[in-house]
Amino acid sequence: MPVRILVTDRVNPVGIALLEETPGFEVDVEPTLPPDVLRQRVGEYDAIIGRSATSITADLLQAGGRLRCIGRAGVGVDNVDMEEATRLGVAVINAPAGNTVAVAELFFGAVIGLLRNLGRADRSMREGRWDRSALTGTELKGKTLGIVGLGRIGSEVARRAHAFGMTLTAFDPYASDDRFQRNRAERAPTLEALMAGADVVTVHTPLNKETRGMIGAAQLSALRDGSVLVNMARGGIIDEEALLAELAKERLRGAVLDVYSTEPLEGEHPFRDRPDVVLTPHLGASTMESQRNVAVDVCAGVRDFLLHDDLSRSLNVEVGGADTDALPAALRLARRAASIARALLSTRGARAVSALTLSTGNDFASAGPVLLSAAAAGVLENVVDAGRLNLINARQVASERGIELRLGSGSKAPHLRAIEVRVQAGDEEVRIGGVAPLDADPRLTRIADFHVDVTPRRTLMVLHNRDVPGVIGRVGTLLGNAGVNIAEYHQARMAQGGEALAVVTLDGPPPPEASAQLLELPDISRVTVVSFRGDD
Ligand SMILES: NC(=O)C1=CN([C@@H]2O[C@H](COP(=O)(O)OP(=O)(O)OC[C@H]3O[C@@H](n4cnc5c(N)ncnc54)[C@H](O)[C@@H]3O)[C@@H](O)[C@H]2O)C=CC1
Numbered sequence: 001m002p003v004r005i006l007v008t009d010r011v012n013p014v015g016i017a018l019l020e021e022t023p024g025f026e027v028d029v030e031p032t033l034p035p036d037v038l039r040q041r042v043g044e045y046d047a048i049i050g051r052s053a054t055s056i057t058a059d060l061l062q063a064g065g066r067l068r069c070i071g072r073a074g075v076g077v078d079n080v081d082m083e084e085a086t087r088l089g090v091a092v093i094n095a096p097a098g099n100t101v102a103v104a105e106l107f108f109g110a111v112i113g114l115l116r117n118l119g120r121a122d123r124s125m126r127e128g129r130w131d132r133s134a135l136t137g138t139e140l141k142g143k144t145l146g147i148v149g150l151g152r153i154g155s156e157v158a159r160r161a162h163a164f165g166m167t168l169t170a171f172d173p174y175a176s177d178d179r180f181q182r183n184r185a186e187r188a189p190t191l192e193a194l195m196a197g198a199d200v201v202t203v204h205t206p207l208n209k210e211t212r213g214m215i216g217a218a219q220l221s222a223l224r225d226g227s228v229l230v231n232m233a234r235g236g237i238i239d240e241e242a243l244l245a246e247l248a249k250e251r252l253r254g255a256v257l258d259v260y261s262t263e264p265l266e267g268e269h270p271f272r273d274r275p276d277v278v279l280t281p282h283l284g285a286s287t288m289e290s291q292r293n294v295a296v297d298v299c300a301g302v303r304d305f306l307l308h309d310d311l312s313r314s315l316n317v318e319v320g321g322a323d324t325d326a327l328p329a330a331l332r333l334a335r336r337a338a339s340i341a342r343a344l345l346s347t348r349g350a351r352a353v354s355a356l357t358l359s360t361g362n363d364f365a366s367a368g369p370v371l372l373s374a375a376a377a378g379v380l381e382n383v384v385d386a387g388r389l390n391l392i393n394a395r396q397v398a399s400e401r402g403i404e405l406r407l408g409s410g411s412k413a414p415h416l417r418a419i420e421v422r423v424q425a426g427d428e429e430v431r432i433g434g435v436a437p438l439d440a441d442p443r444l445t446r447i448a449d450f451h452v453d454v455t456p457r458r459t460l461m462v463l464h465n466r467d468v469p470g471v472i473g474r475v476g477t478l479l480g481n482a483g484v485n486i487a488e489y490h491q492a493r494m495a496q497g498g499e500a501l502a503v504v505t506l507d508g509p510p511p512p513e514a515s516a517q518l519l520e521l522p523d524i525s526r527v528t529v530v531s532f533r534g535d536d
């Protein structure tokens with residue numbers, strides 16, 4: 001079946017071509033489908049790529065039975081129901097950097113447009129007038145710029161503001177001192193302090209629960225007389241009613257708005273009647289260069305996810321600062337180790353997993369969260385419908401099933417690239433350890449108290465037996481007669497003649513009756529068979 005992708009908004013064709021030229025991909029380009037039509041058609045697609053004009057609601061995501069990925073050709077994902085996407089295991093990929101410069105340049109164009117009366121000047125010229133004295137403006141040089149949100153766009157604005165000879169303050173509780181220093185911006189202790197201390201205030205934060213309505217009547221009243229307020233981030237961060245009320249006092253120089261709480265802005269909206277407001281129709285990212293950048297970036301991210309399950313670009317997976325190229329083997333090991341632990345508990349009759357703890361060596365310290373997701377998926381395999389279970393939703397699904405997830409400390413790990421999972425079901429606990437080297441297949445090194453050394457491939461069988469002569473031969477003969485090829489056989493024991501454990505990797509699943517026949521052999525007390533997802 002081909003992989004089907006719907007491009008619902010105006011996305012640059014250079015990016016779309018990356019998808020169209022990928023064998024096995026079918027791309028439909030239909031900008032911009034109305035919500036009800038999109039809802040009817042979403043079930044046909046594996047991925048949707050859009051911009052701010054398309055809302056990806058919970059309802060739409062639920063209707064997308066085969067939907068695996070949402071691509072956003074731009075930065076803001078406030079139009080995507082991220083919680084629902086995560087719950088459903090749908091990856092959300094954006095293009096975080098391609099339109100930064102476009103917004104920063106528009107900022108200066110629009111602010112200078114307001115301060116030098118460009119709109120009014122142009123209009124008066126077309127009306128046949130020559131109004132020079134009425135259109136005297138003010139300069140940026142020597143003024144203070146206050147930036148709310150010193151991220152990518154805020155920083156690009158900062159860099160250009162220095163060229164204009166401005167002094168900078170910024171409010172961003174999440175930005176490091178180092179970022180403030182690099183941008184030569186003073187840290188404002190509060191939003192109100194920033195508003196009171198600047199001649200131009202500009203907002204560059206995402207729209208989220210914290211920033212919605214962040215600039216209301218109280219903050220607006222802190223603005224200096226004659227100052228300018230700019231919103232090129234998202235409608236809804238500034239309370240529009242409160243801004244209109246503040247502008248009506250004629251105390252501010254004016255405002256520059258590119259974004260609105262409802263887009264398109266109503267034809268009759270009172271902003272449209274205010275001469276002290278420069279309005280643009282969400283043009284921040286609308287340059288040829290930026291549209292090409294974001295389209296190529298998001299389409300490549302979506303393609304790599306659909307082809308290789310590459311989640312490194314997905315906003316709803318916590319990859320942390322981990323080196324994603326080195327991760328696949330570690331993710332496989334974590335998932336398989338957890339799967340084995342759950343199966344061993346199940347053989348003991350302890351089926352309801354209550355807790356999962358993952359610890360790693362130092363090399364995987366930053367990858368802890370995503371490895372924990374992989375282990376959660378392993379614990380849930382064969383328990384929930386695995387079709388939609390992935391690194392995006394595994395932790396959420398596990399938590400919803402009452403499984404407590406913990407990241408343990410890695411300080412005692414035996415190896416820099418070690419991974420250990422501990423799975424508990426009531427009073428029973430199983431510990432599985434392994435190593436995921438950079439240049440070799442991952443190995444299991446410990447099952448419960450036994451030291452082992454096997455690669456967990458395809459199908460793995462764990463036998464508990466007594467350490468007596470002949471067991472290996474009898475197991476080999478039985479499996480051979482059943483037509484099952486043994487890839488690796490590792491026998492471990494605690495003490496001669498005592499309890500022993502065999503880990504056997506098989507090239508394919510044994511016939512269902514094999515476990516019962518193995519249990520009939522003398523000295524074998526428990527048989528656990530685990531078949532892993534994937535081809536290797
Ligand atoms: N008008 C347009 O066409 C465009 C608008 N945007 C908007 O601009 C926003 C920012 O984009 P980037 O700079 O690329 O994002 P970014 O993620 O690089 O920067 C956002 C900054 O806001 C800060 N922040 C978060 N919450 C805050 C709070 N409560 N108070 C103060 N600071 C806070 C963060 O620490 C971060 O430094 C996007 O989320 C998007 O909504 C982005 C591109 C185009």
Ligand SMILES: O=C(O)C(=O)COP(=O)(O)O
Nearest residue numbers: 051052053074075076285
């Ligand atoms: O990238 C963003 O966050 C933007 O706001 C750009 O929106 P757009 O893709 O131009 O609809």
